[in-house]
Amino acid sequence: MREFNQDQVRPLVYETPMAMHAWSRELHSSGRTLALVPTMGALHEGHRSLLRVARESADAVIVSIFVNPAQFGPGDDYGRYPRSLDADLAICVQEGVEAIYAPSPEAVYAANHSTWVVEEVLARPMEGVYRSGHFRGVLTVVLKLFHVMEPDVAVFGEKDAQQALLIRRMVRDLDVPIEIRVAPTIRDDDGLALSSRNRFLNAEERRQAAALYGALKACRERWEAGEQDAGEIRAAGLKLLEPCSVMEVQYLEIVDLETLTLPLRQGHPVIMSGAVLAGGIRLIDNIIHPPGALAGGANQGATSS
Numbered sequence: 001m002r003e004f005n006q007d008q009v010r011p012l013v014y015e016t017p018m019a020m021h022a023w024s025r026e027l028h029s030s031g032r033t034l035a036l037v038p039t040m041g042a043l044h045e046g047h048r049s050l051l052r053v054a055r056e057s058a059d060a061v062i063v064s065i066f067v068n069p070a071q072f073g074p075g076d077d078y079g080r081y082p083r084s085l086d087a088d089l090a091i092c093v094q095e096g097v098e099a100i101y102a103p104s105p106e107a108v109y110a111a112n113h114s115t116w117v118v119e120e121v122l123a124r125p126m127e128g129v130y131r132s133g134h135f136r137g138v139l140t141v142v143l144k145l146f147h148v149m150e151p152d153v154a155v156f157g158e159k160d161a162q163q164a165l166l167i168r169r170m171v172r173d174l175d176v177p178i179e180i181r182v183a184p185t186i187r188d189d190d191g192l193a194l195s196s197r198n199r200f201l202n203a204e205e206r207r208q209a210a211a212l213y214g215a216l217k218a219c220r221e222r223w224e225a226g227e228q229d230a231g232e233i234r235a236a237g238l239k240l241l242e243p244c245s246v247m248e249v250q251y252l253e254i255v256d257l258e259t260l261t262l263p264l265r266q267g268h269p270v271i272m273s274g275a276v277l278a279g280g281i282r283l284i285d286n287i288i289h290p291p292g293a294l295a296g297g298a299n300q301g302a303t304s305s
Contacts (some may be wrong), residue, residue: 010089011097012062017108017148024062024149027098032059036151038142040175041065042082042196046186049156050243051095053183057153058204063092064101064145065106070137072091077282080194101149108144116140119173122166122246126258126273129283139170146178154178158294159185159193161271161286165294173220185285187213194287205279208244212276215240217289219272223289224266226247230254230262237274250275251280257293269293 003237012022027034035058037050054061059301065088072078085102092100117139127134146154156164164182171178186194191204201209215237222233233254241249255261264270271294274285288294 001196011092013097014091014101015103015107017144020099020103020241021148023099024151027060033152034058035061035148035153035155036064036066036145036149037061037155037234038145039088040067040196041088042084042199043088044194044196045155046159046194048091049186050096050157050183050195051092051097052114052115053181054153054155056179057155057179058100058151061096062099062101062149062303063088063097066101066103066141067139068108068141069105069156070140072108072137073131073133073226077197080200082199095163101145107213108141117143117170118173119166119169122162122260124168125162125255126251127162127275130275135163135166139166141181143168143170143174146176151178153181155181155183157185158182158288159195159285161273161288161294165257165260184295185292191217192282195283197281197283201278205281206248208246209278209283210239211244211247211277212274212283212285213281213287215252216272216274216285217250220287220289223254223270223272226266228264228266230264233272237272241276244276247277248277250277270302272295 011022014023024034035054039047051061066086067081068084069078116136118136121138123135134297156167168180170175171180188194190210192210218240219233219237227233234252235251238249241247241253252274254264254270254272256264257271271286275282275284
């Protein structure tokens with residue numbers, strides 16, 4: 001990890017679409033390529049890993065920091081979601097980020113905003129069951145970010161695998177010439193996926209939260225052993241979650257990675273995915289099998305062949 005020092009260049013921070021767009025246009029006019037890492041702030045080591053993938057992918061890196069109200073539903077934690085712009089800026093300095101886009105909600109959405117991006121197939125299962133309208137908000141803001149910054153590459157995390165699949169589908173279907181890369185999930189020593197929401201867990205909730213990854217690994221083991229019955233595979237994972245008194249399971253699924261549905265097809269990538277409430281804090285995680293099947297690297301957008 002690079003330590004902060006006065007010699008490091010602070011990234012430029014832009015708060016309006018027009019100013020951000022002008023900067024990215026100027027950068028592209030010089031022949032340089034641009035990688036975007038979209039975030040909601042509260043940056044941690046998982047975000048650092050995305051920044052490093054972005055650094056390897058383009059000449060310049062930009063981070064968007066925007067807690068998007070459109071992807072939170074009634075009863076979600078929009079008001080409580082952690083905001084730490086000063087700490088985020090320090091991480092961006094350490095990682096050599098060239099620019100930050102940190103707009104207000106008013107800068108992103110007009111008062112009478114009424115145009116949305118809706119995907120009709122991959123958005124329905126898993127997260128779509130429990131977070132109605134969530135992906136509509138995600139896809140809309142991501143497309144707006146793409147228009148404002150016109151990156152050559154955008155980097156997302158595998159922890160949000162369904163989101164990454166939806167963004168790839170949007171990029172393909174709407175002919176957006178951007179390469180989508182997906183970086184591996186970064187975990188604590190006990191396997192819990194890093195998340196900005198982990199800070200809200202108390203000691204017992206934090207201890208039990210790691211069981212979600214254990215349940216997903218149990219599902220993977222049954223799949224690798226040749227089990228093809230999704231119900232049997234799910235049962236193996238759910239059994240490990242039964243003793244977790246502070247956790248409420250919303251879903252634990254194994255589905256085809258391409259379709260996010262059944263049937264499972266031996267020899268085709270699958271995703272084991274789960275969501276739980278740990279003391280009211282919502283946590284998600286997944287395992288992709290085989291590893292790296294979602295990573296990409298070749299252009300997954302309009303120019304893919």
